[in-house]
Amino acid sequence: MAKTKNTAHSTTAPGCKNAAQSPPAVRTNAAQSPSAVGADSQALAVRFAKLAQERNAEDILVLDLRGVSPITNFFVIGTGTSSRQIAALADELQSLGKELDNKVWKSAGLGVGDWVVLDFVDVVVHLFNQDLRKHYDLELIWGEAPRIDWNG
Secondary structure, eight states: OOOOOOOOOOOSOTTOTTTTSOOOSOSSOTTSOHHHHHHHHHHHHHHHHHHHHHTTOEEEEEEEOTTTOSSOSEEEEEEOSSHHHHHHHHHHHHHHHHHTTOOOSEEEOTTTOSEEEEEOSSEEEEEEOHHHHHHHOHHHHTTTSOBOOTTO
16 A cells, blocks of 8 residues: 655644644634624733733734734734843733633744744734844735724
């Protein structure tokens, strides 16, 4: 019997935690309407942005991806001034998410500290150093997504 090579591509980024877990069957709370879930995820994104500001992250943005992307509802994007700051902020964001009953589903870059991605399903947080933020320019890629005034 000939062996066949598995050519399926993984959607897990290198270094992701929880890679063995399968995605949740339903990405929203079935007991709530989609607009209620969106409001909850916006509140979570704002909490994450405010924590990033309290920890001196720079150029913090919250992008509303509802209707723009099927992947998530919100991006929170921030710039750290050092790999140590990025790692510490990532730890605090994970703790806050857990405290709010929104554990991180997947993460990447925690050991490196130049770009950390925390996927909370409805909210994805990107923490960059200055060079990688300019290089990947998520604000340009997702330019059609409205920006949320989280600091008002």
